[in-house]
Amino acid sequence: MPRNLRIRVDHDVCVGNAMCEAIAPKVFQLNDNRQSEAVDPGAETLEKILEAAENCPVSAIFVEDADTGEQLFP
């Protein structure tokens, strides 16, 4: 079973660099304000999502296991 993820993008921090969207486009999409939103947390592998989070230049992406609350990134 793939994990059930909760992904948060901090919009006070997000600069719209869009690298997350390039790495995991089914999960991260830019909104009208050109900031990233996690639109569908289950649409890419955990590995891709963590890669996107790690490549955020301003560390705006937070990932946790929605069932256990375990923090997966950072």
Add this chain to the structure above:
Amino acid sequence: MSAELQDNLFAPEVIANPYDYYGRVREQDPVRWNKAYELWLITRYEDLVWLTRHHELFSSAVFRNDPRPAYPPIDESDLGLYEYVRNYQADQFIQHDRPEHLEMRRVMHSYFTPKSMEAWRPFVQKAIKELLDEAEEKGGMDVMRDLATPLPVLVIAQMMGVHEDERRYVRQLAEKLLYIGRGEYDRMKPLTEGMRGMIEYVSPLVDERLVKPGDDFISVLADGERRGIFSRHQVLVNTSLLLLAGHETTINLICNGTLAFLRHPGQWELFKTDPDGLAKTATEECLRYDSPVISIQRLATQDVEMRGKTLRAKDRIRWFISAANRDPEKFAEPDKFDITRWPNPHVAFGNGVHHCLGATLARVEGQEVFKALAERFPRLQLESEEFEYQPSITFRSLKALPVTWQ
């Protein structure tokens, strides 16, 4: 009244204090056509963020597509050299738009993640310690010459995997590359010497790394060549870009930040009570208060309306970090230097898809320098109250910053 605003962006009073002039532009005529240099000035925070996030409307391919001459002007006999500079600069990944920009940036992006840059902190600390050891023996220093200029080159040379006995040569090249942001009539000669020197020096290193890759960033770029994303010229130019971009801007962060501290003794005293705890917010405030970069240029790709003005396709546009970071609509008491300011959503590193690749490295270098100065030289003071800046509208660069601690 906008009629009171003059148009000479290189006037001595504008170079000395851009905050006064661009602050008045921001209040009186925030999207302003500058006739003298034929460009739009974008000065409000909100507009800057909007513009940088709409990269499809504002092209970064400036050197390739802007046919207008160099400004400030150069010697007429150097026009051939300027063509060389244009062709060189045009191959930088930051001078590209999507989709090429994304493909090129992705080659380098994961080298510069916050986590991987954090791993460089001990190296940065050691480099600062060695430079300050040398300075301490002399009893005073020029922060510019003795700390801010050598530090980033030590760090970048290590990232490039430069052999220790070649660092001095790389530093000489790096100092020639700094002429890109200067205003002297005859700046093209040293600048092109630096560019040609980089091409000659780095090309054999790329050949080496193609055969035997390491964990340095020339290997990263060489891999981009192997995968057909970069031409050889692009690999060389982007190596040179990383050397320059990480140099000038870091120099300015260190010097402008140190100056801000020493001109605000209360904030310096506060910082010394807890350098470790305050280094992060203080560095962000240095980045906001007297930003290393004043403004960045774009070219409109189509007609765009901003605040009732029509920016025409191909118009030159400059967005002013120095004005946006002092915008009272975004920052309370924007002209106050407050090292505890938080949140501090300044735009010193730009915004959008071109947000500075080296931002985390710059932050680490700034934090460690300010901490080291506070811990080692608590009685640091300015040797003079007179400061001169390079005549640039791109970089906020002091010419020197002599200090003592006697």
